[in-house]
Amino acid sequence: MCHVIGEAIEVAVGRRQVLTGVAAGAAASLVLGKPASAAEIVSQRKRIEATKIEAAQYRTKLMLLGTAGGPAFWPGTDRRSTSSAVAVGDAIYMVDCGDGAGRRLQDAWGSETDGASAIKDVRALFLTHLHSDHIADYPTLILYGTFAGLQVKTPLKVFGPGRRGEMEPVFAPSGVAPTSLPVINPENPTPGTKDMTGYLYQAFATDLNDRVRDTHRPDPNLTIVAQDIVIPEIAGFKSPNETPEPKMEPFKVYEDDRVRVSAILVNHFPVWPAFAFRFDTDDGSIVFSGDTCVSENLIRLARGADILVHEVILSAWVDKILPAPRSEVEESIHNHLLNAHTPVEKVGKVAADAGVSMLVLSHIVPGNARSEELQTAQHGFGGKLVIGEDLLQIGVGKKRI
Numbered sequence: 001m002c003h004v005i006g007e008a009i010e011v012a013v014g015r016r017q018v019l020t021g022v023a024a025g026a027a028a029s030l031v032l033g034k035p036a037s038a039a040e041i042v043s044q045r046k047r048i049e050a051t052k053i054e055a056a057q058y059r060t061k062l063m064l065l066g067t068a069g070g071p072a073f074w075p076g077t078d079r080r081s082t083s084s085a086v087a088v089g090d091a092i093y094m095v096d097c098g099d100g101a102g103r104r105l106q107d108a109w110g111s112e113t114d115g116a117s118a119i120k121d122v123r124a125l126f127l128t129h130l131h132s133d134h135i136a137d138y139p140t141l142i143l144y145g146t147f148a149g150l151q152v153k154t155p156l157k158v159f160g161p162g163r164r165g166e167m168e169p170v171f172a173p174s175g176v177a178p179t180s181l182p183v184i185n186p187e188n189p190t191p192g193t194k195d196m197t198g199y200l201y202q203a204f205a206t207d208l209n210d211r212v213r214d215t216h217r218p219d220p221n222l223t224i225v226a227q228d229i230v231i232p233e234i235a236g237f238k239s240p241n242e243t244p245e246p247k248m249e250p251f252k253v254y255e256d257d258r259v260r261v262s263a264i265l266v267n268h269f270p271v272w273p274a275f276a277f278r279f280d281t282d283d284g285s286i287v288f289s290g291d292t293c294v295s296e297n298l299i300r301l302a303r304g305a306d307i308l309v310h311e312v313i314l315s316a317w318v319d320k321i322l323p324a325p326r327s328e329v330e331e332s333i334h335n336h337l338l339n340a341h342t343p344v345e346k347v348g349k350v351a352a353d354a355g356v357s358m359l360v361l362s363h364i365v366p367g368n369a370r371s372e373e374l375q376t377a378q379h380g381f382g383g384k385l386v387i388g389e390d391l392l393q394i395g396v397g398k399k400r401i
């Protein structure tokens with residue numbers, strides 16, 4: 001689970017400080033990858049720009065906006081947290097909205113249109129789950145979007161998880177009763193997408209009332225339509241805690257003249273619901289895993305797709321920041337990291353089992369992992385492997401221009 005990624009870094013840095021007495025910055029450098037050199041950064045930017053020029057020749061394209069996983073300010077990289085978009089002609093569909101997504105969307109799309117209002121072309125936003133590294137820029141999209149194209153006549157549709165409904169089981173160290181742990185917002189401790197959006201309007205009422213009443217911007221209740229994804233009846237499903245990933249068929253979430261979007265439950269326990277999404281277009285299909293361990297449902301959803309965008313975590317990094325012997329808390333974090341995400345060496349088989357043509361890595365943990373550390377994703381997969389980078393674009397189907 002994503003918050004555990006942040007916790008793991010904290011624990012590792014803390015332990016280094018205790019053991020060695022070194023400063024926090026130095027400790028951080030011990031647990032995180034080597035930063036890119038200036039020459040590497042220049043060459044990366046040129047490469048990314050070239051992918052944008054190439055993808056402009058396609059009607060349908062995948063645009064990676066943020067490719068790091070976890071709620072962390074990863075040093076030594078300019079990866080921002082998770083967000084992607086599918087563009088079909090002049091329509092954009094976003095998947096997740098991690099920190100920096102608004103800026104990245106502008107960089108990916110802005111110069112193709114009038115350079116000022118990429119958000120006006122976004123028809124819908126799909127949230128895989130409500131961890132912060134997937135939604136941190138959602139407030140920005142709402143607040144800045146009112147000046148950047150959100151409009152009443154074509155409201156932005158937002159689809160995401162509904163309420164979890166029951167609290168997740170928690171790990172409590174020996175001697176600590178789970179009931180003694182704090183609960184935020186006890187009257188609704190597991191809000192869904194619709195609730196969250198309403199709470200954001202409340203939290204930002206000072207700004208929004210000024211914009212709506214004095215600057216005469218439209219009421220966000222009219223420019224954004226947030227909906228909780230309704231999960232169909234599933235045979236054998238008991239509860240989020242007992243059966244987080246029941247075997248099921250994909251179900252339709254959204255359809256318009258450009259795309260059909262389907263969803264399925266994946267396994268990012270204890271976070272629930274956590275979705276993967278599939279976009280079918282006339283030019284081809286793109287699937288987003290969301291956060292998940294190796295998931296049979298995801299493989300079913302992705303069957304025969306052109307592109308699978310899948311999350312990964314480096315097991316070696318987990319072992320490095322939490323080396324044995326581990327305390328009770330560290331052991332719990334270690335297990336969570338490897339059980340709620342997909343180790344990079346296992347993702348190739350997922351792509352092969354799904355029969356996809358291309359595997360694109362995103363939600364990369366650690367966010368500053370180097371390309372060569374991620375090559376084991378190719379194991380067991382004969383198709384094309386792409387190590388995701390922010391702003392990288394990939395055309396789908398035939399060139400149209």
Ligand SMILES: [Zn+2]
Pocket residue numbers: 002069070082131133134291363
């Ligand atoms: Zn995540």
Ligand SMILES: [Zn+2]
Pocket residue numbers: 001002003129131268271291
């Ligand atoms: Zn997550």
